[in-house]
Amino acid sequence: MINVFLRNIVRFFFLVLLQVLVLNHVHLFSLYNPFFYLLFIVLLPFETNKLLVLLLGFVLGLSIDIFSNTLGLHTTATVFVAFIRPLVLNLLAPREGYEPGSFPRVHYYGWTWFLRYSFILTLVHALIIYMLEFFNIQELGQILKHSLISTLFTTVLLLISQFFIFRK
Amino acid sequence: MIRAFLQFLEKYQLLIFFLILELIAFSLFLNRHAYQRTRILNSSNVVTGFVFNSYRNITAYLDLKSSNEELVAENIRLYNAHQSDFFQFSQESADPNRFVYLPARVINNSVSHSRNFMTLNKGRLDGVEVEMGVVSPSGAVGVIYSVSDRYSIAISLLNEQFRLSSKIKRNAYFGSLHWNTLDARYAVLEEIPGHVDVQANDTIVTSGYSSIFPEGIPIGLIEEVKLNPGSNFYQLKVKLNPDFQRLDYVYIIQNRDAFEIQTLEKALQND
The missing domain is CATH 1.20.5 (Single alpha-helices involved in coiled-coils or other helix-helix interfaces)
Known part of the structure; x- marks a missing residue:
C-alpha cells in the first residue's frame, strides 16, 4: 500500500518535470504539444478515492500551469479529466468488473482497452485546452484539428510508456 | 432542514x-493576466526559477554549436556596421549610449500557446525592470513583463496581446506588428497604407518610436503582400527572423531616456 503511494508521488514529480523541461519544447509540425503528464491521472489505482483524484488533478494541472505560464489552462482541463475518469472506467469495465489488486495498465487489461481508455481521457483534455486557448467558437475547425493531432501525439506516447513499466 | x-x-x-x-x-x-504578475504563480518564482536554471546549466552544452554560430554571425554584422553606422549615430542629437545592453539567457520559453512568455535568468538585482526590450542576436523577441530578484519574465512577440511598432527598412513606412497565427514562424504587419510600395522580401525592423527598442533592430522579411479587404491597408505576412524555438542568449535593452520620454508623452495625454 505504502509502496503504491510512494510510487505515485515519485511519478507525479517525474512527469511534471518531464513535461515542463522536455515535452513543452517538443512540437509536432512546430505546432502541436503532447500532454504526456496526463499519464499520472491515467495510472492512478482503480480504488483511489474520487475526491482525491479531483484534488490530484487540480494540483497536477496547477503545477504544469505555474511552470508554463499558462495559469488556469491545464488546471481546468485536468480537473475535468479527473472528474470523468470514473465514468470512463465504468463505461469500459469488463463484464466481471476490475479485478482487485490490478491497475489500469496494458499488462492487466490489454492494448485495446488501454488505447480506448487513454484516448478518451486525452481527447477530452485536449478539447478543453484548445477551446480555452482559442476562446472563440468561430475557430471550431482549428480547435478540433489541434485537439485531434495533439491527442494522437499524446496517445502514442502513452502507449509507448507501457513498454517502460516493468513492475507487475 | x-x-x-x-x-x-x-x-x-x-x-x-x-x-x-x-x-x-x-x-x-x-484572471491569469493579473495573477501571473504576482510572481508566485509564474515561472520566475524561487522553485520554478531554480528548476529551469539548473536544467539549463546541465543541457547548455547541447546548444553550444548553434549558439556560437549565431553569436559569430552577429559579431560579423556588428563588425561590418561599425564604421558606417557608428559615425552617423554619433552625429545625431540623441546620445549614442542611450541604450544599454544586458546579456541574459532564456531558461524557459513557449511557442505553442496563444499567449507565450519566456523566462530569463536575470532579475531586479541585475538591473532588469518591467518594459525593457529583449532582443536575440537575430532580432527583437519580446518585452520584460514581470521581474523577481533573480529572474524575469518577458512577454514574447508570439503573444496575441503584444504589438510592436515596426517599419519597412527600405522606405521607412511604419506599422504595427502583431502575432495571431499560432505559428511560431510568422507574424502580421498592419496599418501600412495601401498606396505604399511594398514588395515581398522587404526587411522589417523596429521603428524606434517606442521607448522600448532602439531603431533598426531586425524583425523579419515580408513573405506575402495582401490588401486588407474593405480597407485601404495592407495585411503583410512577415517571416520572423529569430528562431523562437531555439532562443538561448538574448540581450535586455535598457533605454536610459525611457523615463524622460514616457513622462513627456504622459503629459501630452493628460492635456
Whole structure:
C-alpha cells in the first residue's frame, strides 16, 4: 500500500518535470504539444478515492500551469479529466468488473482497452485546452484539428510508456 | 432542514467538489493576466526559477554549436556596421549610449500557446525592470513583463496581446506588428497604407518610436503582400527572423531616456 503511494508521488514529480523541461519544447509540425503528464491521472489505482483524484488533478494541472505560464489552462482541463475518469472506467469495465489488486495498465487489461481508455481521457483534455486557448467558437475547425493531432501525439506516447513499466 | 441540506451535500459531494475546483481553475484562467504578475504563480518564482536554471546549466552544452554560430554571425554584422553606422549615430542629437545592453539567457520559453512568455535568468538585482526590450542576436523577441530578484519574465512577440511598432527598412513606412497565427514562424504587419510600395522580401525592423527598442533592430522579411479587404491597408505576412524555438542568449535593452520620454508623452495625454 505504502509502496503504491510512494510510487505515485515519485511519478507525479517525474512527469511534471518531464513535461515542463522536455515535452513543452517538443512540437509536432512546430505546432502541436503532447500532454504526456496526463499519464499520472491515467495510472492512478482503480480504488483511489474520487475526491482525491479531483484534488490530484487540480494540483497536477496547477503545477504544469505555474511552470508554463499558462495559469488556469491545464488546471481546468485536468480537473475535468479527473472528474470523468470514473465514468470512463465504468463505461469500459469488463463484464466481471476490475479485478482487485490490478491497475489500469496494458499488462492487466490489454492494448485495446488501454488505447480506448487513454484516448478518451486525452481527447477530452485536449478539447478543453484548445477551446480555452482559442476562446472563440468561430475557430471550431482549428480547435478540433489541434485537439485531434495533439491527442494522437499524446496517445502514442502513452502507449509507448507501457513498454517502460516493468513492475507487475 | 439542516439535516436535509447535509444529506444533499453528502450525496453530491463529488459534484460539488468538482464544481468548486473547476470554478477556481477557470477564474485563475480568466484572471491569469493579473495573477501571473504576482510572481508566485509564474515561472520566475524561487522553485520554478531554480528548476529551469539548473536544467539549463546541465543541457547548455547541447546548444553550444548553434549558439556560437549565431553569436559569430552577429559579431560579423556588428563588425561590418561599425564604421558606417557608428559615425552617423554619433552625429545625431540623441546620445549614442542611450541604450544599454544586458546579456541574459532564456531558461524557459513557449511557442505553442496563444499567449507565450519566456523566462530569463536575470532579475531586479541585475538591473532588469518591467518594459525593457529583449532582443536575440537575430532580432527583437519580446518585452520584460514581470521581474523577481533573480529572474524575469518577458512577454514574447508570439503573444496575441503584444504589438510592436515596426517599419519597412527600405522606405521607412511604419506599422504595427502583431502575432495571431499560432505559428511560431510568422507574424502580421498592419496599418501600412495601401498606396505604399511594398514588395515581398522587404526587411522589417523596429521603428524606434517606442521607448522600448532602439531603431533598426531586425524583425523579419515580408513573405506575402495582401490588401486588407474593405480597407485601404495592407495585411503583410512577415517571416520572423529569430528562431523562437531555439532562443538561448538574448540581450535586455535598457533605454536610459525611457523615463524622460514616457513622462513627456504622459503629459501630452493628460492635456
